[in-house]
Amino acid sequence: MNRIQTQSEWINRARDVLPGAGFGNFDPGIVIREGKDARVWDEDGKEYVDFLIGSGPMVLGHGNAEVQEAVFEQIPRGMTFFANNSLGIELAEEICRAVPCAEQLRYVSTGGEADMYAMRLARAFTGCDKIVKFEGGYHGMSAEAQMSLAPSRMVNFPQAVPDSAGIPQSVADEVLVAPFNDIEFLRSLLDEFEGQVAGIIIEPLQRIVPPEPGYLQAVRDEATKRNIVLIFDEVVTGFRFSYGGAQEYYGVTPDVCTLGKVIGGGFPLAAIVGRADIMAHFDKSIVGEEGWLMQLGTLSGNPVAAAAGLKTLEILRRDGQNERFQNLGKSVMDAVRKALEPTGHPYQIVGEPTLFDVLFIDHKVRDYRDTVAADKKLNATFNEVLRREGVFKAPAKTYPCLALTETDLHLTADALQVAAEALT
Ligand SMILES: Cc1ncc(COP(=O)(O)O)c(C=O)c1O
Structure with a gap:
């Protein structure tokens, strides 16, 4: 007979077979047993309101009945084919309708892969090698993306510093690192490397730091003027900030985006989506052997994932959903503010209603170096008490989801009060 195992037993088992006792993603000191709506339970049965929601994908909450039904309908018909399938084609059509820059789409399995190919695509299109990325910007795990992702040593811009072992210097030489929200720096960098830059890759909301008014448009203008691909x-922001993503939310359209x-x-x-003339580099019959970007993947366009995605998007585009989502996020933000205001600690709520977090700092946060300057001890205590009080979140992000109920919001507000009191 199967014996129920405690969380600490699972943690011990993980220690034997997983380096660092985990999957590499999250604190291995918690093992999640299950999730439903905006709640998760750990292996000891402790219940949490979930503001991690799978690091973003479960925007509808866990176990949405309609998404389950769509998935269960597909599973008996086949779980993966490698070949084209109708659900994958329909999802591509829907994404191209929704996302302003999307004329065509190529599937991959992870966001990090999409970013890797997007940078390669910019190189294929322009014939240039260099990529501009922003310090602290996260674009997955490729060698380029690992440049100055979370550096502890602040070097002079535009020097790129790898955040991982195993990356050759030659990659760092092709990446130019800039501070987020500093258009003057970007202009002078692009002047200096005129004719050498293939692409600028940017998170429109960098982690949780919003672009200052006009900044994304100014980056757009520089890229256009210099024939650089703007990615x-x-x-994270796709179908979360609004149905058309951050490009719709902030009103600036890139050449290519990753979802x-x-x-x-x-x-x-x-997926990588973008302008058809750029996406043409995935098609040898248009660009020829020399210009072709070879790309394939076993699970690309997987029909079960496409069924889940299509249903999720269908639910997201129903009347009033976006407004409801924004309002839910705003009420969580308000609860954070209400809890922290009496503590007297300087703090900033950084981000947008559907993705934000608290930083304990006394000035507006513009870039990665500001986030590093925030008080880490206060942040750690705050997050630790929240976890103890039944709020599950990442150390630097709060992801609201559409399944949050009034009860979830009350429980969260209570936990926030206790966490705030623990700071004084
Ligand atoms: C902005 C951004 N880009 C890329 C990725 C990588 O996506 P994945 O984990 O699916 O590779 C992430 C993951 O959190 C992300 O936040």
Whole structure:
């Protein structure tokens, strides 16, 4: 007979077979047993309001009945084919309708892959090698993306510093790192490397830091003027900030964007989308052998993921959903503010209603270096008490979801009060 195992037993088992006792993603000191709507339970049965929601994909909450039904309908018909399938084609059509820059789409399985190909695509299109990325910007795990992702040593811009072992210097030489929200720096960098830059890759909301008014448009203008491919990494913001993503939310259209998380409805699916003349580099019959970007993947366009994604998008575009989502996020933000205001600690709520977090700092946060300057001890205590009080979140992000109920919001507000009191 199967004996129920405690969380600490699972943690011990993980220690034997997983380096660092985990999957590499999250604190291995918690093992999640199950999720339903905006709640998760750990292996000891402790219940949490979930503001991690799978690091973003479960925008509808866990176990949405309609998404399950769509998935269960597909599973008996086949779980993967490698060949084209109608659900994958329909999802591509829907994404191209929704996302302003999307004329064509190529599937991959993860956001990091999408970003890797987007940068390669910019190189294929322009014939240039260099990529501009922003310090602290996250674009997955490729060698380029690992440059100055979370550096502890602040070097002079535009020097790129790898955040991982195993990356050759030659990659760092092709990446130019700039501070987010500093258009003057970007202009002078692009002047200096005129004719050498293939692409600029940017998170429109960098982690949780919003672009200052006019900044994204100014980046857009510089890229246009210099024939550089502008890539928005919308792996997080796509279908979350609004149905058309951050490009619709902020009103600036890139040449190419990457999507992941929400479009797979909780299954592994991501995509590179963009202007048809750029996407043509995935098609040898148009660009020829020399210009062709070879790309394939076993699970690309997986029909189960596409079924989940299609249903998720259908639910998201129903009347009033976006407004409801924005309002839910705003009420969580208000609860954070209400809890922290009496503490007297300087703090900033950084981000947008559907993705934000708290930083304990006394000035407006513009870029990665500001986030590093925030008080880490206060942040750690705050998050630790929240976890103890039944709020599950990542250390630097709060992801609201559409399944949050009034009861979830009350429980969250109570936990926030206790966490805030623990800071004094
Ligand atoms: C902005 C951004 N880009 C890319 C990725 C990588 O996506 P994945 O984990 O699916 O590879 C993430 C993951 O969180 C992300 O936040």
